[in-house]
Amino acid sequence: MNAPTAPSAAPARRPAGRAGRNTELPEHLKAYKGVWVFIEHDRGHVHSVSWELLGEARKLADILGSQVGVVVLGGNDEPLEAYAAEAFTFGADKAYIVHDPVLKGYRNEPFTKGLTDLVNKYQPEILLLGATSMGRDLAGSVATTLLTGLTADCTELNIDPASKALAATRPTFGGSLLCTIMTLAYRPQMATVRPRVMAMPRAETGRTGEIVQDTLGMVETQIVTKLLDFIADAHSNRINLPYADVIVSGGKGLKNPENFKLVFELARVLGGEVGATRPCVQAGWVEADRQVGQTGKTVRPKLYIAAGISGAIQHRVGMESSDVIVAINTDPNAPIFDFAHYGIVGNALQVLPALTSAFAEHLAKARRQVA
Numbered sequence: 001m002n003a004p005t006a007p008s009a010a011p012a013r014r015p016a017g018r019a020g021r022n023t024e025l026p027e028h029l030k031a032y033k034g035v036w037v038f039i040e041h042d043r044g045h046v047h048s049v050s051w052e053l054l055g056e057a058r059k060l061a062d063i064l065g066s067q068v069g070v071v072v073l074g075g076n077d078e079p080l081e082a083y084a085a086e087a088f089t090f091g092a093d094k095a096y097i098v099h100d101p102v103l104k105g106y107r108n109e110p111f112t113k114g115l116t117d118l119v120n121k122y123q124p125e126i127l128l129l130g131a132t133s134m135g136r137d138l139a140g141s142v143a144t145t146l147l148t149g150l151t152a153d154c155t156e157l158n159i160d161p162a163s164k165a166l167a168a169t170r171p172t173f174g175g176s177l178l179c180t181i182m183t184l185a186y187r188p189q190m191a192t193v194r195p196r197v198m199a200m201p202r203a204e205t206g207r208t209g210e211i212v213q214d215t216l217g218m219v220e221t222q223i224v225t226k227l228l229d230f231i232a233d234a235h236s237n238r239i240n241l242p243y244a245d246v247i248v249s250g251g252k253g254l255k256n257p258e259n260f261k262l263v264f265e266l267a268r269v270l271g272g273e274v275g276a277t278r279p280c281v282q283a284g285w286v287e288a289d290r291q292v293g294q295t296g297k298t299v300r301p302k303l304y305i306a307a308g309i310s311g312a313i314q315h316r317v318g319m320e321s322s323d324v325i326v327a328i329n330t331d332p333n334a335p336i337f338d339f340a341h342y343g344i345v346g347n348a349l350q351v352l353p354a355l356t357s358a359f360a361e362h363l364a365k366a367r368r369q370v371a
């Protein structure tokens with residue numbers, strides 16, 4: 001890959017602002033234009049968060065009057081052009097592709113070099129990554145290498161009308177407040193967003209874009225980590241909460257892990273997944289992968305049934321984008337009723353089994369009619 005065209009040394013990126021505050025964009029960084037998304041893929045599959053981010057990137061680029069670019073890094077035999085073609089249908093205008101043997105399977109060093117070199121060469125204004133294990137690892141090292149700002153785990157992305165900077169909003173102070181962070185004097189402005197926080201954009205079949213092929217300029221001997229083998233975690237992907245269409249979640253109102261089985265039974269009959277609040281996970285009632293909320297998973301199912309859940313803000317931020325929320329709570333003043341679409345004031349230990357048998361009966365009747 002060519003040498004960076006923009007100065008990237010630390011002093012040039014650190015303008016001494018008034019009263020020590022760096023709020024002015026230095027002249028040489030004003031050339032940075034366009035909104036980029038890093039396309040995350042693993043063993044033949046693009047992570048849906050990349051498409052979700054493309055929907056946001058398109059929105060931001062349209063406000064700025066600029067283009068949407070995607071970065072696709074991978075091995076020589078990986079179908080990166082096919083991933084780019086799909087990215088075009090979700091709103092990308094350009095795809096920057098680097099095929100190299102050292103980019104087969106994610107490793108921090110070559111991916112950091114690949115992404116930072118492309119940023120220095122093509123100078124995007126905004127760079128978005130998924131807040132996944134890979135995205136979090138990569139975003140941090142790219143931001144520190146480029147000496148720019150990174151806002152992690154954003155829940156909203158906008159363009160500040162006055163400064164035209166990326167206004168990246170995320171929960172703070174334990175989720176009790178939302179703060180909006182702007183990187184005014186550095187470029188690119190970086191942000192990560194968790195899967196399912198942003199809506200999936202609609203694909204536009206037949207939409208195309210431009211492909212730019214680049215090179216990496218790194219050899220295996222320069223990389224300290226080696227990828228010897230891929231050993232699948234038997235438990236990974238077993239619980240796919242973020243992408244479930246139906247979720248039945250339980251909270252402390254269920255009183256004990258035995259009662260939590262009522263949640264599993266209703267989820268089974270509805271063909272859905274089981275979620276939980278943090279106290280239930282902390283008490284060891286269910287696996288950590290089932291936690292919904294600020295420090296758990298963000299979900300957007302078609303139906304979210306919340307049983308014995310108070311609706312604390314840290315839980316709410318993880319599930320309030322669900323299409324339909326049904327809350328079951330003994331307390332008519334529980335905060336969950338403020339944002340649930342349907343509320344059942346009642347004892348979850350009685351309501352859950354009643355719903356399970358009603359749905360089971362309804363499904364059996366529907367099956368009999370089909371047969």
Ligand SMILES: Cc1cc2nc3c(=O)[nH]c(=O)nc-3n(C[C@H](O)[C@H](O)[C@H](O)COP(=O)(O)OP(=O)(O)OC[C@H]3O[C@@H](n4cnc5c(N)ncnc54)[C@H](O)[C@@H]3O)c2cc1C
Binds near residue numbers: 307318349
């Ligand atoms: C930094 C930080 C991060 C956090 N992250 C998360 C997170 O990611 N996810 C999360 O969930 N929480 C998180 N929390 C915890 C959060 O603040 C709440 O404490 C938690 O969500 C409450 O869980 P709950 O609703 O199960 O329990 P409770 O608040 O105890 O509510 C139980 C509810 O059940 C009702 N109830 C009681 N008996 C019955 C019954 N028989 N039938 C029906 N209803 C009944 C009660 O009226 C009550 O509303 C976080 C907190 C902090 C400080």
